[in-house]
Amino acid sequence: MALVVQKFGGTSVGDIKRIENVAKKAIREYENGNRVIVVVSAMAGETNRLIKLAHEITDLPDEREMDVLISTGEQVTIALLSITLKKLGYKSKSYLGFQVPILTDSAFTKARILDVKADKILKDLEDGNIVVVAGFQGVDENGNVTTLGRGGSDTTAVAIAAALKADVCDIYTDVDGVYTTDPRIYSKARKLKKISYDEMLELASLGSKVLQIRSVELAKKYKVPVHVRTSFSDETGTIVCEEDKDMEKVVVSGISYNKDEARITLVNVPDKPGVAAKLFGEISNGNIVVDMIIQNSSKDGSTDLTFTVPRTDLKKALLLVNNVAKELGVEKVLHDENIAKVSIVGLGMRSHSGVAAKMFSVLGQAGINILMISTSEIKVSCAIDEKYTELAVRVLHDAFELDKESIKEE
Secondary structure, three states: OOOEEEEEEOOHOOOOHHHHHHHHHHHHHOOOEEEEEEEOOOOOOOHHHHHHHHHHOOOOOHHHHHHHHOHHHHHHHHHHHHHHHHOOOOEEEEOOOOOOOEOOOOOOOOOEEEOOHHHHHHHHHHHOEEEEEEOEEEEEOOOOOOOOOOOHHHHHHHOOOOOOOOOOEEEEEEOOOOEEOOOOOOOOOOOEEEEHHHHHHHHHHHHOOOHHHHHHHHHHHOOEEEEEEEEEOOOOOOOEEOOHHHHHHHOOOEEEEEEEEEEEEEEEEEEEOHHHHHHHHHHHHHHOOOOEEEOOOOOOOOEEEEEEEEEHHHHHHHHEEEEEEEEHOOEEEEEEEEEEEEEEHHHHHOOOOOHHHHHHHHHHHOOOOOOOOEOOOOOOEEEEHHHHHHHHHHHHHHOOOOOOOOOOOO
């Protein structure tokens, strides 16, 4: 008897008919003799609706109260799904995050899971229940409701799968797998049969919306096989798993892009020890992730410092940065919301030279200026003007021949 964790996103539970479809998929696994846990998101659009209500009151609503507000969306979905399962003749029990409990830290709106206490779930599974759990939420040590950030239901599902040593975690979405790039902007995008945890981590961190990055981190750490598939058919999707020797033959596996980027520049920053630590320490304390960083050469004892943050965090970041800038005597703070990041990812980049040079050349030939660059062992990212995003993705996809089944460097 296998233990299967299924996760369904907002589109998959967008109305009663789709919730009935989710119930049938859970029942099919149950009838195959498996124990089944279903993790669900709020209905499509509900979280955005709740956020909008809060922002009608204030631009910067209290984050603790925001978590209380936006966690209500999943409560509706788990109840409706359990009601549906019971109507169809199956035992079911639903749980909110704090009822499991899923224990997190106290970083409201971006909490991290610390532990999953699975005793109640295990007992319900032994009693023949299909267990339904609210994704995206947990509880801190003080009993406060917390949420895990966008895509947090993926993290909930993988964390539960890891805690209970599930045989597989099926992530059902509105796409049928992981593609070489976003098929909505390029018709030549090809679905991958499998992809390594490391490649998926890079793609998730670089803007791919298929899986939330922390869910992939957990899957890698606890070796949870993740099957990305669509809820609208029974088609096989993409397996996210440990790498094998064949994966390294592929130089570039995928191209991602992220338009949720903003650039902040501090002009004439005092060039002395401790300045960067103070600046980025304040930003870190605000739970804001900094991505690319460029510091110009020092001139007359000062330098310019440029970095990127998520566009959704720009207002908060500017408040923190401006406070530090005044204290340090920075001349001025500039920002730009019209940038995007395009990236190439592949395990084969470890052992093949010239990949970055090829990327820069292709973008240059397309008339796309590179604003910033960052690299890792298996990725190269370029910040560019947002209006060139789709063009950049298409020309890079063609240049690295990602529409072909097997891509090897010549």
